Every structure is written in C-alpha cells, then in structure tokens.
Amino acid sequence: MLYLDDIEVGATRSFGRYEVTREEVLEFARKYDPQPFHLSDEAAADTHFGRLAASGWHTCAMTMAMFVEEMKAHPQASLGAAGVDELRWLKPVYPGDVLRAESEVLEVRPSRSKPHMGSVRNRMTAYNQHDEPVLSFVALALMRRRPEQP
Amino acid sequence: MLYLDDIEVGATRSFGRYEVTREEVLEFARKYDPQPFHLSDEAAADTHFGRLAASGWHTCAMTMAMFVEEMKAHPQASLGAAGVDELRWLKPVYPGDVLRAESEVLEVRPSRSKPHMGSVRNRMTAYNQHDEPVLSFVALALMRRRPEQP
Numbered sequence: 328m329l330y331l332d333d334i335e336v337g338a339t340r341s342f343g344r345y346e347v348t349r350e351e352v353l354e355f356a357r358k359y360d361p362q363p364f365h366l367s368d369e370a371a372a373d374t375h376f377g378r379l380a381a382s383g384w385h386t387c388a389m390t391m392a393m394f395v396e397e398m399k400a401h402p403q404a405s406l407g408a409a410g411v412d413e414l415r416w417l418k419p420v421y422p423g424d425v426l427r428a429e430s431e432v433l434e435v436r437p438s439r440s441k442p443h444m445g446s447v448r449n450r451m452t453a454y455n456q457h458d459e460p461v462l463s464f465v466a467l468a469l470m471r472r473r474p475e476q477p
Numbered sequence: 478m479l480y481l482d483d484i485e486v487g488a489t490r491s492f493g494r495y496e497v498t499r500e501e502v503l504e505f506a507r508k509y510d511p512q513p514f515h516l517s518d519e520a521a522a523d524t525h526f527g528r529l530a531a532s533g534w535h536t537c538a539m540t541m542a543m544f545v546e547e548m549k550a551h552p553q554a555s556l557g558a559a560g561v562d563e564l565r566w567l568k569p570v571y572p573g574d575v576l577r578a579e580s581e582v583l584e585v586r587p588s589r590s591k592p593h594m595g596s597v598r599n600r601m602t603a604y605n606q607h608d609e610p611v612l613s614f615v616a617l618a619l620m621r622r623r624p625e626q627p
Contacts, residue, residue: 355538375557410564416557
C-alpha cells in the first residue's frame with residue numbers, strides 16, 4: 328500500500344487502455360450531456376467536432392476508470408479528491424478512439440491540521456491512439472500518511 | 478437564441494432538479510469510479526463519506542444534465558467548452574439527495590482571432606436539498622456571436 332509518504336514529486340506513470348465505443352458515447356450523452364454534437368454525426372458535422380464526439384465529462388469519466396484500474400494494481404491509501412484545476416478538453420474524442428493515460432506528481436503536502444493525511448497534486452493527461460493529448464487536468468488528491476510503527 | 482453578444486457579466490440563473498438514486502450512483506461508480514466508498518455503505522463507513530457517496534465525476538455529469546436541460550429551455554449558440562477551472566467537490570452527494578444548480582456569468586470575451594465566436598467564463602454551483610453547495614466549477618464555454626444582419 329502506498330501512503331502519502333511514499334509519493335515522490337516528479338514521479339510519472341503511464342497506464343490504461345480504453346476503447347471508446349459509439350454505443351457508450353451515445354449512452355453517456357443521452358443521460359448526461361444531450362447536446363446535438365454528442366448525439367449524432369449529422370448534428371456534429373457543422374461544428375468543430377466534424378462528427379459524433381464524446382461528452383467532455385465522459386472523457387473525464389473514462390480517464391478516471393483507467394486511473395482506478397491503475398490504483399487497483401498499485402494500491403494507494405486514497406481518501407478521494409478535493410477537486411480538479413486546469414481541466415482542458417484539448418481534442419475531440421471520437422468513437423473508435425483508444426485512450427491511455429499518464430500521471431505526474433506535481434506536489435506532495437502533509438496536512439498541518441490533520442496529521443494522519445495530506446494532499447497530492449497530480450497532473451493527469453489522457454491521450455488518443457495518435458498520441459495526441461485529449462484531456463488534461465490537475466487532481467487534488469487526498470491520501471493517508473503511513474501509520475506510525477508500534 | 479442567445480448569442481455571445483446577449484450574455485451579460487453578473488447574470489445569474491437558478492435551474493434544475495435531479496434526484497440522486499442509489500441505483501444510478503452504483504451504476505456510474507461500477508463503470509467509471511469503482512472505489513470502495515462509491516460502491517457500498519460498508520466500505521464508506523470508515524471514510525469521511527460515512528456512507529455510500531456518488532463519484533465526484535458523477536456529480537459533474539448530473540450537473541451537466543441539469544445545465545443542458547436549462548439550455549434547451551433557453552437556447553444558446555453553444556460551441557461546447559474548452560475546459561473547467563477551480564472544480565471543487567465541496568460536500569459528499571448521497572443517494573436520496575435532490576440537486577439543483579445556479580450559474581453566474583463571470584466574464585464575456587469576444588475572440589480576437591475568430592470574429593464569429595468568443596468565450597464565456599461561467600461559475601456553476603450545484604446544491605443539495607439542504608441548500609449546501611456540493612460542487613463548484615468555472616466553465617470556459619465557447620459561443621457563437623450574433624450573425625450580422627443582411
């Protein structure tokens with residue numbers, strides 16, 4: 328189990344593989360983001376998307392799915408996240424794309440008021456199969472500190 | 478249809494109603510954020526959530542659903558969004574909660590390089606049924622400018 332004390336600034340990881348299907352793009356969009364360009368090729372044709380593109384929130388969700396899978400392989404004493412900064416949808420994500428992700432630790436900060444925990448600023452970037460970044464954000468993750476030995 | 482030129486800094490709107498169900502919390506978490514505290518009351522009991530709580534990305538998606546509904550009632554010449562800043566999950570969202578949202582226009586900026594469009598910085602806040610803010614972010618929305626009259 329990785330604790331806050333084990334996290335090093337500058338550490339990077341590359342992980343995940345997520346096949347984006349038309350069915351899932353439509354299912355997410357119908358439920359959470361039914362703007363025309365997320366619902367049909369026809370409606371997307373005269374926008375900068377050009378054809379059916381995934382909701383940006385769907386891309387966030389798919390990236391999170393890859394990250395949780397990665398955390399299962401390398402368990403962390405996660406306490407969830409306080410938020411996200413500088414979230415940017417850099418390129419459209421299309422059905423047929425295959426996503427992967429990279430993370431980089433930007434900052435590790437033990438809490439002053441809560442000695443058992445601290446925060447990690449983690450830059451997350453998702454790429455498509457052309458190695459183009461499609462999504463970037465800085466997660467403000469909360470983690471437990473390593474318990475003191477008895 | 479509202480264009481960029483119709484958007485006024487300081488304008489606010491209150492909108493939406495979203496009932497958070499246990500079934501949907503679990504469905505989203507299983508697919509996109511299967512961390513234990515998003516999957517069962519038992520696993521959430523010894524975290525700050527206390528009981529089963531929705532994925533933060535699910536709260537974003539539900540807030541987007543309310544916003545798209547609002548845009549249908551008041552159509553905007555939306556071109557999607559470039560990103561989001563200062564996203565904060567302020568309180569856990571639980572099954573049984575009923576969410577609503579407010580938006581406030583922070584900035585309107587015509588594009589210099591693309592005269593047909595511009596950007597709007599919009600603060601979005603979601604509240605639960607106790608009027609506690611549960612989510613806040615600043616969306617960087619892109620909009621068309623009003624077409625010139627012939």
